[in-house]
Amino acid sequence: MITRDNYEEFFLLYIDNELSVADREAVERFIAHHPDLQKDWKALLHCRLLPDEELVFPDREALYGIGALEGEDNNNDLPVFSPDLSIVFPDKASLYKKEEDKRIIWLPWLRVGVAAAMAGIVALLVLLSGRHTSVPSAAQPVVKNNKIDPAVTPAATDALHSIEARDAVGTKPGIQPKPDNPVLSGQKEKKKKLLPRQDVQEEKESVSQQDLAQQAAPHDPVHDPTPVKPTDITATRAADITATKAIVTTTNVHSSDAVAVLQTVIPREESSFATQALQHENENHDPENNILVADESPAPGKGKLRGLFRRVTRTFGKTADRDSDGQREVLVGAFQIALK
Amino acid sequence: MAASGGSFDEWLMTEKEYNECVTLYADNVYRFILKNLRQEEDARDVVQSAYEKLWKNRSGVEAGKSKSYLFTIAYHQMIDHLRKTKRVELRAEFREEAKISDRPVSQLKAALEVALARLNDTQRSLVLLKDYEGYSYTEIGQIMELTESQVKVYLHRARLQLKSYLVSLENLI
Incomplete structure (x- = not known):
């Protein structure tokens, strides 16, 4: 039912030609009974575009040519554009080389990683052994x-x-x-x-x-x-x-x-x-x-190690194996760890 | 490969059918694209590429839906073109404003062209598909990949915007 509250939607549907014949007649009757809405109605009618018949596609022959190039024989599911086999990639060998390069790139990184790890282990061992033997080495000159x-x-x-x-x-x-x-x-x-x-x-x-x-x-x-x-x-x-x-x-x-x-x-x-x-x-x-x-x-390494060991011993000695409310727990530094 | 509703051969668009499609719809598609792009060269390229695609995919086109399929292809080609070039909006105002003074006889038509140019791409395409081609909301939704209610809402907004522009122009005149 068209009213003054919903007439605009009916007008728009009328212009879009989305109404049934009965609804179209209802809209026309409603406009006749409400002359004050004639202006809105005419304005909406002017908003309809009419196709410009002067505009035509200028190169229609080219469009026909698309089918003509393929021919009527192409009723079967043949490809429209057949590949031009004369075009080949000129530097195909370089592509194969890239794949090899990829492998080579990965292996050196692996090797470098292993070498770095080995060097680190050796350096650590040398450092530790140097610290352990620091006492005799300091006494040697004497x-x-x-x-x-x-x-x-x-x-x-x-x-x-x-x-x-x-x-x-x-x-x-x-x-x-x-x-x-x-x-x-x-x-x-x-x-x-x-x-x-x-x-x-x-x-x-x-x-x-x-x-x-x-x-x-x-x-x-x-x-x-x-x-x-x-x-x-x-x-x-x-x-x-x-x-x-x-x-x-x-x-x-x-x-x-x-x-x-x-x-x-x-x-x-x-x-x-x-x-x-x-x-x-x-x-x-x-x-x-x-x-x-x-x-x-004393040897500097020895003194530092001794200090470190003392700190660790004190920390664990003071804090380890504490019992709190019957629950066993270990306090290491600022961390409290419950023991099961 | 048989498909529902018919064999493969029934679905395959022949060259004759394709050429009929060119004869019947080439101008329509061209107008639709040209009104959106407002560039003859670009519109021609879009239409040409749309027909090329139609020919490539002719095996999947139902006989009675070639027009809607063609407009769908053309519309998406146009959207791609608009995304690549971003130059339409800048030109539109000056060209269409100039047309008003160039054609004093059809002032209303010119004003409508200007109003159409002021719409966004979606609204413009909706109006054009509706008024030029007479597609239903459902068909427009299929072409533009919108729901029917979206088509209705967007199209009504576009109409009201056109009307508002024309009314304001009448008041100025």
């Missing part, structure tokens, strides 16, 4: 120095003898001198250079070679199998303190030389705080003593 100049031992340790012989009261008399003390012998050559001959002569008067050996032997941390008793350590510390005093008093002129001697003779573990301070100061200021310091210091 032993070498000992072997090189055994004859220098008395002369190089003259200053030390003069200092420590005076206060060598607590030294155990039974302790035998260690001829291949690495720390001591490794620094002999150095001391020979550092100490003036005149001072050495003066010190020689007050000390003997045996005293030196007796004093130096307990300080050997590596080669001395004899355990040091607490009384011996106390005595040695007393001797160290006295030796430090002697350094301060007697090395006004040649202070650096005396400190160098002190570093070589007194191990850090057994020296007093004042002695360690002097050693530390000397380490910072005297570049020539770097060799001696390097001999005493």
